[in-house]
Amino acid sequence: MIQPAAGILVWLGASLVVVGDGRRGLAAGIALSTLGLAVLAFVTAGAVAGAAIAVGGAIAASRRSLIGPGGWEILAPGSTPRLVLCIATALVAFWIADAVTSGPVASLRFGLITGIALSAARVLSTAEPAAQLSAVAIVALCAASVGAIGSTEPGVWPYVVGGLVAALLGWLPMRSPIAA
């Protein structure tokens, strides 16, 4: 039961980043996805991998809770299409992870597909740097976990680098464009 719950947490976190606009909502989304991915990394690659994801994601979430538009701003008016996107992505990802593909850790496949797809959609659909960097953090953590698919010993380095990238990207200064 732990693995399916972790997969759902990844989706829930990415969905929060998609439907949220305030820094608290975005931070909660990163934190939920981090929790799910850390559990899945612990199961597939061991304690060090899980810890690397957890620490990197926690730093990214805490940074996001301080920087960005105030409040939660979850499901603001006009966000219905985003909500539909989250649900549709979950359905398609569940079908791919459970029926189209096989092998161990279907929850990880589900979590990665939803995490990556929803984060990419968020980056394409917004110009708000806080939301974009939140999505980038989730993509970094998911990309680090892709090595666990189809590999018996993925190694911990992708997880360490992924955690580091997620933690560091939140500190980037965001400049305004210079007028030509």
Added chain:
Amino acid sequence: MVIAAAALAFAVAFAPPAASRRALLVRGGAGLAGSAAIAAVPTLDIALLVLLVLGAMQAVVAGTRSFAVRLRPPLIAVAMLALGLLLVRVEAPDLVARFGAVGLVAGMAAAVGVLPYLHPIESDEALTASPVAWLGFIGPVLAVVVVVRAQGLLHTDAGGAFGGMLVGLGLLNMAWGGVAAWRTADEVAAWRYSFVADWGLVLCGFGLTVADGQRAALLVLVGVVAGRLPLYLISRQAIREKTITRRPINLVVAAALAGSAPFVGFGARILLLRASTQIYWPLALVLAVVMLLWLPGSLRLGRSLGQPRGRQALGVALILAVNVAAGLYPLPLLAAARL
């Protein structure tokens, strides 16, 4: 990597007076370090994370496009590549691995900035902040890493699909880039499209899974990094001043850009035609026709160089000499790449 480092040194040494050499050195050095990291890391997964960092860092560099617009291409590239890797590695029917190959090709195209994902471009943007940095500097290393690592992951069926998509995308980019470099109104955009056309040759070469195809791709990449990129850098001042000249030097530069003999692009084109003949000869006919599209665009770009003087004239002479040397004697380059 060595050629990219040499291109950076050239850019710093021969940068137009208006360009900030220090900023070029720092930002170019960061890009070079990132490219080295992409090439050196043991797995493609970590390379994706390095790509993400590089993209985010470039999005932070001051430019005329917004942070959000500049962050999108690398993020989409990493997302597509990660999904592609996932689908390639997972236990599933062959069809799923083919979708994985689609993800890998689309991700590579998004990272480099070729069709179907052309990065937005602004004429006044600094080179380090513009999409040309991906097309001419980071992209070549990234593409080689993605293609080599992906070919090791893909099974026969998905590998064939991967090659086919590269060839198709290559033809599309050659045709689109060639026509757009000729017809577009903006000179900077014309240069960008000329990079896109060259990338079409590269993608075709990578897609033709015979040694000559790989050799052709490598030589075109050498031409991009050691020829087109530094020539574009030198031409930026003339473009800003809207200077157009029709002197012999402009004709020689146009010949180099068009891939005529004895420049490096000529050998690459011959190898590409030979590779396509080995695999499917009608493709060689199509390639030969599409290659003619380089001519009008290159004449235009050659004129846009203006009349280089002093240090820049020396730079142009050096570029042409290097391209002639690589065209006449490419064996050391191919041997270094074990091709």
